[in-house]
Amino acid sequence: KGETVILSDEPLDENKLRETINATGYQVGDITSAPYEKKGPFSFLHK
Numbered sequence: 001k002g003e004t005v006i007l008s009d010e011p012l013d014e015n016k017l018r019e020t021i022n023a024t025g026y027q028v029g030d031i032t033s034a035p036y037e038k039k040g041p042f043s044f045l046h047k
Contacts, residue, residue: 002029007036 006012011033018028 014031017031021028
């Protein structure tokens with residue numbers, strides 16, 4: 001709850017992202033970035 005995930009090919013400018021979100025009235029918490037790993041159709045079987 002209270003989490004937004006943004007998938008992007010390029011790194012995002014954190015300051016610009018914060019300004020844009022704050023302008024909508026929402027507050028920004030922690031921002032983290034990690035490489036996206038696409039999961040296969042049966043990935044739920046491999047825990």
